Amino acid sequence: MFLxxxxxxxxxxxxxDLCIIGGGPAGIAIAREYIGTDLKxxxxxxAEEYDDxxxxxxxxxxxxxxxxxxxxxxxVHYGALALHSRLRxxxxxxxxxxxxxxxxxxxxxxxxxxxxDSGWPIDWRELRRYYPRAQRLCELGPYLYDDTLWRGxxxxxxxxDTAKLVNRFYQFxxxxxxxxxxxxxxxxxxxxxxxxxxxxxxxxxxxxxxSADALTVKSLSGKYGRIQARHFVxxxxxxxxxxLLLASNSVATAGIGNTRDIVGRYFMDHLYDSVGSLLVSERxxxxxxxxxxxxxxxxxxxxxxxxYAPDPVMFQAAISPSAAVQQRNRTGGVALFIRGDWxxxxxxxxxxxxxxxxxxxxxxxxxxxxxxxILRNLNTALPEIKSVVQGKKAEHLPVxxxxxxxxPNRLSRITLGSEKDALGSPRxxxxxxxxxxxxxxxxQMPELLAGEFGRLGIGRVHKAVWLDDxxxxxxxxxxxxxxxxxxxxxxxxxxxxxxxxxxVDADCQVFGVSNLSVAGxxxxxxxxxxxxxxxxxxxxxxxxxxxxxxxxx
Amino acid sequence: xxxxxxxxxFLTSAVIxxxxxxxxxxxxxxxxxxxDARIRTLLDxxxxxxxxxxxxxxxxxxxxxxxxxAGAFTRLFGDLPPxxxxxxxxxxxxxxxxxxxxxxxxxxxxxxxxILARSEADAIALATIYRSA
Numbered sequence: 001m002f003l004x005x006x007x008x009x010x011x012x013x014x015x016x017d018l019c020i021i022g023g024g025p026a027g028i029a030i031a032r033e034y035i036g037t038d039l040k041x042x043x044x045x046x047a048e049e050y051d052d053x054x055x056x057x058x059x060x061x062x063x064x065x066x067x068x069x070x071x072x073x074x075x076v077h078y079g080a081l082a083l084h085s086r087l088r089x090x091x092x093x094x095x096x097x098x099x100x101x102x103x104x105x106x107x108x109x110x111x112x113x114x115x116x117d118s119g120w121p122i123d124w125r126e127l128r129r130y131y132p133r134a135q136r137l138c139e140l141g142p143y144l145y146d147d148t149l150w151r152g153x154x155x156x157x158x159x160x161d162t163a164k165l166v167n168r169f170y171q172f173x174x175x176x177x178x179x180x181x182x183x184x185x186x187x188x189x190x191x192x193x194x195x196x197x198x199x200x201x202x203x204x205x206x207x208x209x210x211s212a213d214a215l216t217v218k219s220l221s222g223k224y225g226r227i228q229a230r231h232f233v234x235x236x237x238x239x240x241x242x243x244l245l246l247a248s249n250s251v252a253t254a255g256i257g258n259t260r261d262i263v264g265r266y267f268m269d270h271l272y273d274s275v276g277s278l279l280v281s282e283r284x285x286x287x288x289x290x291x292x293x294x295x296x297x298x299x300x301x302x303x304x305x306x307x308y309a310p311d312p313v314m315f316q317a318a319i320s321p322s323a324a325v326q327q328r329n330r331t332g333g334v335a336l337f338i339r340g341d342w343x344x345x346x347x348x349x350x351x352x353x354x355x356x357x358x359x360x361x362x363x364x365x366x367x368x369x370x371x372x373x374i375l376r377n378l379n380t381a382l383p384e385i386k387s388v389v390q391g392k393k394a395e396h397l398p399v400x401x402x403x404x405x406x407x408p409n410r411l412s413r414i415t416l417g418s419e420k421d422a423l424g425s426p427r428x429x430x431x432x433x434x435x436x437x438x439x440x441x442x443x444q445m446p447e448l449l450a451g452e453f454g455r456l457g458i459g460r461v462h463k464a465v466w467l468d469d470x471x472x473x474x475x476x477x478x479x480x481x482x483x484x485x486x487x488x489x490x491x492x493x494x495x496x497x498x499x500x501x502x503x504v505d506a507d508c509q510v511f512g513v514s515n516l517s518v519a520g521x522x523x524x525x526x527x528x529x530x531x532x533x534x535x536x537x538x539x540x541x542x543x544x545x546x547x548x549x550x551x552x553x
Numbered sequence: 554x555x556x557x558x559x560x561x562x563f564l565t566s567a568v569i570x571x572x573x574x575x576x577x578x579x580x581x582x583x584x585x586x587x588x589d590a591r592i593r594t595l596l597d598x599x600x601x602x603x604x605x606x607x608x609x610x611x612x613x614x615x616x617x618x619x620x621x622x623a624g625a626f627t628r629l630f631g632d633l634p635p636x637x638x639x640x641x642x643x644x645x646x647x648x649x650x651x652x653x654x655x656x657x658x659x660x661x662x663x664x665x666x667x668i669l670a671r672s673e674a675d676a677i678a679l680a681t682i683y684r685s686a
Contacts, residue, residue, distance in 0.1 A: 462668075464666075
């Protein structure tokens with residue numbers, strides 16, 4: 001059933017077996033698992049639909065000044081936390097989700113000696129067990145993430161030397177808006193209550209701080225409520241999970257689960273930027289759309305595999321450095337897409353493609369990618385490259401767009417600001433720190449791509465200016481011009497075997513608090529390069545199974 | 554004809570010296586004259602436009618390429634006969650093979666943002682300084 005805190009008596013109290021704080025993909029995935037069971041569940045959420053006052057509860061405290069920043073290690077401005085970054089209404093950030101889905105790779109979870117604080121406390125095979133169920137919740141096709149995805153289509157992928165580069169595959173959710181898609185089922189469930197306008201402000205611990213007693217919720221209209229549960233799951237997102245733990249400091253003065261000063265630390269995100277441009281030497285539609293964006297120009301061809309009708313699988317490939325290359329270069333993972341609008345045929349490089357095709361028609365296949373075709377196009381390409389360098393959109397030249405893994409960084413963190421929101425809770429303050437290793441994760445790509453694109457006769461790479469060793473001075477004090485965050489907030493309640501190294505254990509339970517668990521990307525110890533939603537849902541399903549056994553036991 | 558060639562050679566040095574003095578001197582002493590059939594074919598193949606010339610000048614002046622131009626010439630043409638039998642198609646295929654092998658083994662050159670195979674960087678730079686002559 002759906003309830004509205006604003007319409008309930010003041011100090012309304014709900015008793016349940018499981019209280020889920022947050023109605024995004026993780027919270028809804030868990031709640032769904034309990035529909036029709038003998039367990040009573042209460043899911044608390046802010047607004048049912050988008051509204052500005054509720055969304056404004058997400059606004060952050062002022063970020064540290066970057067005026068004296070001399071390198072990315074000194075911090076990068078993150079952008080407004082209440083705008084574009086996340087959504088505070090039923091369905092959470094799935095309401096503006098683009099639908100990119102891919103599982104993490106085994107090496108993403110592994111302990112990597114060259115990535116500080118890497119290594120998940122669970123094995124990839126354990127996570128893998130939950131991906132197929134997560135696929136169904138995200139309305140994807142079968143759990144396929146290899147070249148079988150395009151069997152039966154006329155797509156093909158580049159035959160990279162897999163010691164250097166590998167193809168990674170993505171499927172696309174419609175995208176599933178979790179509130180819209182699963183709200184009716186939750187509303188109809190007799191044992192599930194979804195309480196709207198119930199903004200969690202405080203988790204009350206028992207006097208010995210070893211368990212959670214109750215959750216305090218408030219509406220913006222001034223109503224209070226109290227949820228008492230046998231178990232609580234915090235599922236508010238990578239920033240709010242830390243914020244609520246830190247703000248719940250009436251018993252544990254440093255915040256819940258924070259005796260080791262880890263809550264809020266290790267804030268990670270995906271780093272987005274172009275690593276260069278590609279001057280192709282063959283007609284691009286032949287292969288490149290497999291690595292590109294889904295646009296009206298190429299929708300339905302060749303990125304949809306109808307073999308799985310009536311639900312054809314939408315898919316795409318990305319290019320990643322192999323695990324061996326990451327180890328050799330001591331870098332993180334990257335997913336690289338080749339972006340551009342292939343539909344333009346009126347001028348510029350598109351016209352060049354036409355020239356190449358006519359010039360090489362009848363020429364031996366192995367000459368299609370020769371230097372001579374590239375040189376012939378240099379004059380045409382240069383204005384486009386200049387646009388890319390100046391941060392403008394290139395109209396025709398394919399851009400090598402990378403999504404890079406940020407390495408865990410203890411200095412990168414969420415804390416509480418002195419400013420308060422409309423409910424009197426301290427606002428989250430973000431201090432986003434990167435490292436030289438993060439820059440190298442990007443910087444490894446142009447050479448790798450140039451080598452394989454050159455060997456395969458695909459084209460030549462023009463490296464982005466910001467990756468030149470001497471380039472950072474160009475951007476001194478304004479690193480936000482270089483890097484865009486993916487807004488995949490992660491790592492702030494990281495999972496670990498040991499309370500000295502994390503906030504939650506391998507079962508996502510907060511160390512030292514017997515009945516409080518955390519769901520969402522805040523538990524990721526490392527972020528990999530894949531978009532996080534599928535893994536968030538898989539981990540949520542794993543937690544739901546675990547708690548079901550526990551609550552019944 | 555020989556006098557004309559000598560005169561052109563002299564003119565070559567005079568024009569190129571202010572721009573690429575060391576390279577021009579080396580070009581004159583270490584590589585065949587522009588009338589060599591292999592060079593003529595190379596010049597036929599490499600486009601003669603502003604962007605290519607600019608890129609060629611940058612490559613020729615890159616640090617760490619002390620063996621240029623003699624080393625570049627040898628790498629590009631060492632396996633080819635000097636007797637004028639090198640056709641454009643032959644040279645095109647030869648360069649394609651060389652550049653793919655360079656990319657495979659990581660022999661690349663970065664110039665003006667472009668990441669090129671060493672052999673193709675050699676070809677562009679050689680063509681540029683021969684043309685400057």
